Amino acid sequence: MAEAPLYFSAADRQRLEPHLPPPQTSSRTSSHSQATDLSPPSCSALPFVSLTFATSLDSALSLGPGIRTTLSGPQSKAMTHYLRTRHDAICVGVGTAIADDPGLNSRLDTDEGSSRNTVSVTAHQPRPIIIDPRLRWDFTAQSKVMRLAREGKGLAPYIVTLQKEPPVQKKEILEGVGGKFISLNAAHDDEEKIGGTRRLDWRAILSAVRQEGLRSIMIEGGAEVINSLLGEEANLVDSVIVTIAPVWLGRGGVTVSPPRTHNVNRPVARLSDTMWMPLGDDVVLCGRIAR
Numbered sequence: 579m580a581e582a583p584l585y586f587s588a589a590d591r592q593r594l595e596p597h598l599p600p601p602q603t604s605s606r607t608s609s610h611s612q613a614t615d616l617s618p619p620s621c622s623a624l625p626f627v628s629l630t631f632a633t634s635l636d637s638a639l640s641l642g643p644g645i646r647t648t649l650s651g652p653q654s655k656a657m658t659h660y661l662r663t664r665h666d667a668i669c670v671g672v673g674t675a676i677a678d679d680p681g682l683n684s685r686l687d688t689d690e691g692s693s694r695n696t697v698s699v700t701a702h703q704p705r706p707i708i709i710d711p712r713l714r715w716d717f718t719a720q721s722k723v724m725r726l727a728r729e730g731k732g733l734a735p736y737i738v739t740l741q742k743e744p745p746v747q748k749k750e751i752l753e754g755v756g757g758k759f760i761s762l763n764a765a766h767d768d769e770e771k772i773g774g775t776r777r778l779d780w781r782a783i784l785s786a787v788r789q790e791g792l793r794s795i796m797i798e799g800g801a802e803v804i805n806s807l808l809g810e811e812a813n814l815v816d817s818v819i820v821t822i823a824p825v826w827l828g829r830g831g832v833t834v835s836p837p838r839t840h841n842v843n844r845p846v847a848r849l850s851d852t853m854w855m856p857l858g859d860d861v862v863l864c865g866r867i868a869r
């Protein structure tokens with residue numbers, strides 16, 4: 579079924595502005611990053627990081643592993659697509675890439691007020707970044723994000739991996755539409771061992787993204803990605819924008835619930851400077867992680 583046009587009003591855009599990456603010509607800088615610095619990035623420079631996702635009232639991102647689940651209503655969906663136009667990159671973990679076959683482009687309609695028969699796809703598209711350390715994502719030329727890139731409706735993904743030599747056939751598909759693999763060097767401090775699984779340090783991932791000239795990144799999920807960024811690496815997050823849908827998905831969902839810190843008497847993370855914005859039946863909560 580064709581997707582309804584996605585409109586996001588000028589008034590709503592203005593309300594979101596304090597929670598978005600600064601325009602690149604502005605002189606404002608984020609607390610830890612050099613998002614507005616126009617000089618070549620140093621190794622330690624990081625992009626402006628927004629954590630943006632949609633959740634149910636029982637903190638679920640989806641009905642279960644592998645189940646693509648619509649939570650956002652049309653207005654909050656349009657907001658997400660506006661956010662996609664306001665970031666240089668959009669990131670998901672491989673679990674999401676496999677479960678959702680996502681497009682990761684912006685389909686915001688820029689023709690508000692004109693004939694609604696014509697949908698003009700927005701000019702600015704974010705660069706999809708997929709975190710796939712072991713190359714589990716068995717993408718093909720028909721995967722949605724590849725197809726959209728081929729059709730000029732989005733950008734091809736960069737896949738961040740620990741594999742030094744990705745399969746030649748996958749490389750050809752990816753590079754054929756303008757994407758690439760970014761292999762991080764596990765021989766440096768990019769990797770830590772937690773619970774037997776090899777993980778990439780988010781600082782290393784973000785630094786690699788910034789080295790690609792990408793100054794801002796919205797991280798959409800899924801649960802493993804969000805839970806890690808709300809835990810010990812929360813200091814890397816500049817802005818949090820959560821769509822809350824008025825629905826309970828029930829037990830068995832894929833949930834946002836970061837691991838406890840050592841001090842069990844303290845919350846793991848809290849938002850400050852909050853702004854609540856009703857959009858249709860949903861509410862969008864914006865804030866910063868309290869330091």
Ligand SMILES: NC(=O)C1=CN([C@@H]2O[C@H](COP(=O)(O)OP(=O)(O)OC[C@H]3O[C@@H](n4cnc5c(N)ncnc54)[C@H](O)[C@@H]3O)[C@@H](O)[C@H]2O)C=CC1
Binds near residue numbers: 631639675711
């Ligand atoms: N409602 C919403 O806004 C969203 C919902 N989702 C849902 O979330 C679910 C997927 O979530 P998950 O299964 O938790 O998968 P995920 O998308 O968080 O991917 C997890 C995988 O990513 C890799 N990864 C993530 N962080 C890493 C790190 N620091 N170092 C190395 N590898 C890392 C690992 O291979 C890990 O197994 C799907 O059902 C999807 O539909 C996903 C995004 C947004």
Ligand SMILES: Nc1nc(O)c(N)c(N[C@@H]2O[C@H](COP(=O)(O)O)[C@@H](O)[C@H]2O)n1
Binds near residue numbers: 631674675682
């Ligand atoms: N904002 C939001 N609301 C929902 O209800 C969702 N299910 C998601 N999911 C995220 O969006 C990706 C799908 O993107 P495309 O529409 O295919 O471009 C999905 O993979 C999640 O990252 N987000």
